[in-house]
Amino acid sequence: MSEPGKEFAAIVLDCHDHGEADQIITFYCRDIGRMTGIAKGAKRSQKRFVNKLELFSFLSIRYTEPRRGNMVFIVEAELFESFIRLRQSMSLYVAATVIRELTLVATRDLDGDNGFFSLLHWGLQSLETGRPAMTVLALFQIKFFEQIGYRPNLSSCLRCNQPFGAIRDYGFDSRAGSIVCRYCQTERGQAPVLPLSQGTIKILASAQNQPLNRLHRLHLSGSSLHEALSLLYHYGRHLLQREICSLKLLSDAHWRGR
Numbered sequence: 001m002s003e004p005g006k007e008f009a010a011i012v013l014d015c016h017d018h019g020e021a022d023q024i025i026t027f028y029c030r031d032i033g034r035m036t037g038i039a040k041g042a043k044r045s046q047k048r049f050v051n052k053l054e055l056f057s058f059l060s061i062r063y064t065e066p067r068r069g070n071m072v073f074i075v076e077a078e079l080f081e082s083f084i085r086l087r088q089s090m091s092l093y094v095a096a097t098v099i100r101e102l103t104l105v106a107t108r109d110l111d112g113d114n115g116f117f118s119l120l121h122w123g124l125q126s127l128e129t130g131r132p133a134m135t136v137l138a139l140f141q142i143k144f145f146e147q148i149g150y151r152p153n154l155s156s157c158l159r160c161n162q163p164f165g166a167i168r169d170y171g172f173d174s175r176a177g178s179i180v181c182r183y184c185q186t187e188r189g190q191a192p193v194l195p196l197s198q199g200t201i202k203i204l205a206s207a208q209n210q211p212l213n214r215l216h217r218l219h220l221s222g223s224s225l226h227e228a229l230s231l232l233y234h235y236g237r238h239l240l241q242r243e244i245c246s247l248k249l250l251s252d253a254h255w256r257g258r
C-alpha cells in the first residue's frame with residue numbers, strides 16, 4: 001500500500017517555530033505554487049525532518065490536507081539540494097533573501113506556476129554555484145518581472161514606438177517599464193528617465209529571450225551592472241508598491257563599494 005498524502009517538489013521560503021516542537025513552513029511547490037504547512041514534532045530530532053526544513057532547501061515533501069483551515073500537514077520531507085552555502089555566507093544569504101522576498105511578495109497561495117518554480121530554483125542554484133551574486137540578481141529580476149506578467153519593454157521607445165537601435169541614446173522610464181529614446185526624453189511634462197546604455201539594453205533583452213539554462217553566458221559588469229540593477233530596483237519598487245528591504249540593503253552596499 002502506498003503512503004498516505006501527496007508528494008511535491010518544493011523550495012523552502014520561510015520557516016518559524018510553533019510551540020515547543022512544531023514548525024510552520026512556507027514553500028513554493030512545483031505544480032501547486034506557494035503553500036504553508038505545519039511539521040509536527042519537527043524541532044525534536046526526528047529522522048523525518050532533521051536538517052531538511054531549512055531556508056532555501058529544495059526537497060520533496062509529502063503532506064496531507066487539513067480537515068479545516070488551509071495549512072497542510074507535512075508528513076515527510078526528502079532533501080534534493082540543501083543549498084548550504086547560502087546559509088553560510090552573509091552576502092549569499094542576503095542575495096538569496098532578495099529572491100525569497102520577491103517570491104513571497106509576488107506570488108499567492110496555491111497559484112501554481114512551473115515557470116516560476118524553475119526560475120526560483122535557477123536563482124538559488126546560480127548563487128550556490130558561485131556566479132557573481134549581483135549578476136544573478138539582475139538576471140533573476142529581468143526574468144521575474146516577465147514571469148509575473150510585467151516584462152519590461154526593451155524593444156521600442158515607449159513614446160514614439162521607434163524600434164530599439166534606430167536612435168543612439170536611451171533612458172528607462174521606471175513607472176512605465178519601458179525604454180524611451182533621447183528625442184522623446186526632452187518632451188515637456190514627461191517623467192524623468194534613468195540612464196541606460198545600448199550595451200545594457202542588449203544584454204537585458206538577450207536575457208529576456210534566452211531560456212534559463214543559457215543565462216550563464218551573459219555577463220554584466222561595471223556600469224552595465226549598475227544601470228541594470230538601478231532600473232530593476234526602481235521598476236520593482238514602483239510595480240510592487242513597496243521596498244524590497246534585502247534588495248535595498250544589498251544595492252546600497254554594492255553602490256557604496258563602487
Ligand SMILES: [Zn+2]
Binds near residue numbers: 182
Ligand atoms: Zn522615442
